[in-house]
Each structure stands twice: as C-alpha cells, then as structure tokens.
Amino acid sequence: MKTILKLALATTMLMPAAAFAQDAVEITLWHMEQPPHRVARVQELIDAFNAANPGIVVTQEPQNWGEVYAKTPAALAAGQGPDMLFAIPDFTPILKDIGALTSVEEFVEELDAKHDFVDSTVEAYSYDGGVWAVPLYNMTMNLWYRKSVLEEAGIEVPSTWEEWRDAAETLSVDGVSGMGLPANRQLYTDQTVYSVMTNGGATEIYNEDGTLRFDNPETVASFEFYNDMLQFSPADSTSWTWGEAEACFSSRSCAMVMQFSVIATYDTQAEGDAADLGVAPIPSRDGEEHNTIAYANAVMLLSTDDEKMEASKKFVSFLLEPENYGRFLNMEPGLFMPVTADGATAETFWSDPMVEKYREQIETIIDNGQNGRLFGFTSGRTFPSIAAISAQNIIAETLQAVAVSGQSPADAVAAGQARMEEAAR
C-alpha cells in the first residue's frame, strides 16, 4: 500500500513537469564557443531567456570548429540538426547549397531598425537574393606584444614589414621566439596569412567576374614575407592553432603574436598587467594603410517548424537587446566586439571588470576592425565558392607548400590557385 501511495505521489509531482515539457517549444543552439567559461555565460543567458519565456526551452550543445563543417550536413540529413547554429561567413554557402537555409532578410531588417547593424557585418551574409544569417559579434586580428619587452630592446612598435622583421629578429634571443606565427593547415593560419596578404596589396582573391586572382605578384610577395618571418617563430608552429599562440605569448616564449585577443589568457595565466599589454594594427608593407582580417560571426536559423523558427527569432532578439548583448559579448572579454550601434555603447559591455581593465586595448581592437577584410567577401561582393576554398584551408595549405615542402612562393601560389579552382568546380 505504501509503495502504491509513493508511486501515486511521484506521478502527481512529475505530471506538471511532463505537461510543461509537452507544451513548451524546445529549440537547440549549436555554437563553437567551447571554453567552459563561455559555455557558462551562454547558459546564464539561456536560463534568463527560458525564465522570461515559459513557453520556450532553449538548450545549448557546444561543438568545435574542427568538426562542425562535417557534422552539420550529416546531422541535418539525419533530421537531428540544431535550430540555431553559429557561423562565420564562409560556412553559410555550404548549408544554403543543400537547401538547409531560408533567408532571414526581413528579420535582419527588423533588428537593424532597432539596433543598427554595422553594414559590413550584414553584407557578408547577403548574396543570391537573401540574407542567410543574423550577425552577432565581430572579431579582428591584431598584433600583440609587451610594451616593456619592446622598450628593453629599444624597439618601436613595428609599422612596416621591414620594421616588423627587424623587431622579430632583435627579439629572438635567449630561447625566445621574436614572432609567433602559425603554419598549420588550419583556419587560424588562413586568418594570419590573409592578414599579411591584405597588408601587402593582395586583399582580393577574386576578380570582379568571379574568376580567381590569387596568383598575383602581391600574393607571392606576401607568402615570401610570411615564410621569412617563420624563422622567428617556434619550431612547432606548423601544428599551431589559436591556443598555442596564446600559450606562447603568455609564457613569454613568444615576444609578439598575431591573434584576435590574448586578454583572457594574459590576465589569468600571465602577469595580467594591463599597462604593459600592447596591441597594434598588423604592419603593412609600406607602413601606410593597415588592414586586417575581421569578420562577424552570426547565427543561422535552421528550423523548418514555424513555432521553432519564431522561438529562435525571439532568442536571437533577446541576445541583441543591449541589456543582454554586453553580457553575451563578454563571454570572452576583449575577443568579441559589437556589431550593432546600441551594442557598441551598451553599459553591459563596457562595465565588465575585464573590459574596464583593458579598455585601452579593446578600443584599439575596435579601431583596427574599421579596416577589416575577409577573403571572398571584399569590396561589397560575395563569392559563395569561397566556402569550399575555406573549408579546405587552401591558403594555409599554400603556406605549408612553401614553409614545409620548400616550394618557391611563386610556384606554391600558382599551385594554390589551381587547387582553389579545383575546389570551386
């Protein structure tokens, strides 16, 4: 009898939860912000959203960039895909081509009217008559150094390629690498090489008619310079991803690194002296205009169910509200920059203790981002075939042909263009 009573009580207690779960619209978010503190911050925002929207239950499933290009099409084909998925510009054409995306143009216009998107962030997702993702946060590549290290060596912050090389050479003493640069066949290397290319006059890898122009003298010169700089980088640079560069800088094994941000690791794993942390634009060949790679990460809305699509839009709107947006961006302070006008002035963004501490550096990052470029998305044009080129890391592969296989930059770049044409076919 006691057992029956217990069972009845348990059933009664579980019933409301079961009924709630049945009624609520459940949506899943896949993102690639894997570090635990970022996952925790996203969860805080999800919890706040779920509490404010009893009819919707958002759950997150962190993924990683290395696998998400493979996993997503497979998951969607199996009917197990997410309802929302974070993206970078060259990821969207892949999913659009298999018919997994519907345009969110009207939704983006609605958000733009409210928050005022930075135009370039929307442009990168606008092609083929639609807008395929909602911009969420910007990232900009920068040159990081310690002011005291440069001062001790009697070096000014490099502005030209020549000054940069001299600085790297001077700073390469006592087991320290003057300049940490990746040479892995991986996205990080694509990003750093392109940052050098865009400062060497090789910003455009497409002609206006969509044919490739990767094989040109400016690209060859950029690869030649990058390869020359690699002699001042640690011996295992050919297997580096972002983490190794940050670790190298934090441990003082690298005097300078090219990275979106080192603030979090510098603050938690190194000395954390804000006054000594220097950030500068990437040096350019002639020292005049400084460009860099910069792009907006966005969220794709994938649900084919109307209710889930509406719930997803509601969640994205929630994230972009200034009272939430700063907290969202500061899941990694100093790395993610606002893509909206009201986000750029949001109190929630600037009041974070880490942002307050490194305000000078963050303002410099925002300035550097003004001249941001992204391969395949330049001069207001978008070339969707960049998706296949980027997925295969052909820019990084071309660097490896020079740095590892010993090909001449001219031969490697010519072969790189052939590979790009093959990938784009």
Next chain:
Amino acid sequence: MQQSKALAFALVAPAMLVLAATLGWPLVQAVQLSLQDVRVIGSPGTFVGFDNYRHILGGSAFWNAAGLSIVWVVANAVLQTALALVAALILNEKFPGVRVARTWIILAWIVPTVVVVVIWRWLFSTSGGMINPLLIQSGLVDRPIGFFATPWTAMATLVFVNSWRWFPFIALMILAGLTRIPDDLHEAARIDGANAWQRFRRITWPLLAPTLVVLAVIGTMLSFNVFDIIWLLTSGGPAGGSRTLPVLIYETAFKSYRLSEAATISVLATLLLMAFAVIATRALDRDGAER
C-alpha cells in the same frame, strides 16, 4: 552429417546476418555512392559510372596516401612488436611486483585516445612541454625540436605515440603465448648448457612465431584504420606528410565535400585490405597445415 551441417549453419546464421547488416550493407551503400557524384552529405547525386575511380586512380593524392599508409602500418608493426616483445619477456620473468607490473602496463592501453593525445601534444610542445627542455639540458640538442614540424618527424612522432598506446595490448597477447611454452624445455636447454640467447633463439622464438604472425595480421588491420590519433595530433599534416588513407577519406568527404569521391577511396582501401586479409589467411592456413 547432413543434420550437423544444418545445425552449424543455423548457429552461424545469426552472426552472419549481423555482419551483413553492419558491414555488408554499408559496403554496398559505399559502392553505390562511389558511382554517383554526391558532394555534401544529404544532397542528391547522379550516376556517373566509374568517373570517380578514374579521377582518384589518376591523381596523386590517393597514391601518396596509400604509400603513407604502408609506411604507417610497417613502422607501427615493427615498433609495437619490438616494444611488446621486450615488455612480454620481462613480464614473463619471476620477480617481486611482476603481478603489479602486468596490471600497470595495461594502463596505457585503457587511457582514452583523446587523453593520450592531449598528454603527448603537451609533452612535445616547444612552449611549456617537458621533452624539449630535457633534451636541451641533457645536451642532446641545442634548440627545441618541432616534433610535428616536418613530414618525417611528424610521421615518426605519430608512430611513436600510436605504438606507445598499443604495445601493452600486444605485449599481453605475447605474454599469453609465452606462458604456453613449457618450462621443461627451457630447463632441459639450460642443463644442456644453452645460454639465454640460445634458449630464446631455439625455443622461445620458434614457439612464439605463430602468435606473432597472427598479431601481425590483426595489427596491420587495426593500424591501417587508425584515424583518431593522426587527426587529433597532425590532421594529416604538415604538408600532407601524415595523410594516410583514412585521413584522406575524411578530408575528401568532410572538408572537400566530395562524398562520392570519398566513398570511392573507401572502396579501394577496402579492396586493398581484403586482398591482404585473404593472402594472410591463406598463409596462416598453409602454415597451420604444415605444422
């Protein structure tokens, strides 16, 4: 006789059905896919006959990867067998703590691959790793070595890490073989004046050889298909220097988005392995019959 044949068939049938469902059907699907032009998974394709086979066999990527797979398999077989044989011979001796040592050696094998990779990646790193400072302090090198910096060093390092992970398993198999060799034989040889090397060469090695041959066949199959350690440590790099066939299949399917071409490489790799398995099985049968 007829009845016992039927019973044997009935007993084997469930296992054969499971194999057909888990191996046969995917293989049929792979062959079917290899005759189409499917790119991204889930997208439609059209029949293209043997175009993919002509494209793959006519390019260099497949042959480079096949060559690297052979290097990978042979290098692993040699290193793993050598390490395992030494470990098994030591563990076959009687000394205090041998039972603990036999348990302890298996730990390297049961540690998850990702953990193995994280540990070795850190140990080999030039920024904060332990191996480079040790080599420099001992005077063996004067500057940090990039263990994954060149195709040759990357492949050698991968073989080392993979062998480190797998040799305990092989050592236990060899140990099992060693324990089956009667002590009387060694004792008699010792009385006849044979030294340790002579006993190993004339008794241990010949009696252990069948076990080693079986292990070599199984080890080849297992090594050939290793993907996780290579992908997690080098992703097939640098400059394709560790891009074995499984890595090439993954890259072709999920980075180049050429699913049908990846299926073609899979079919070709399966044919290679099946040919090896048939030859090895026949050799084992012949060997068994002779003995």
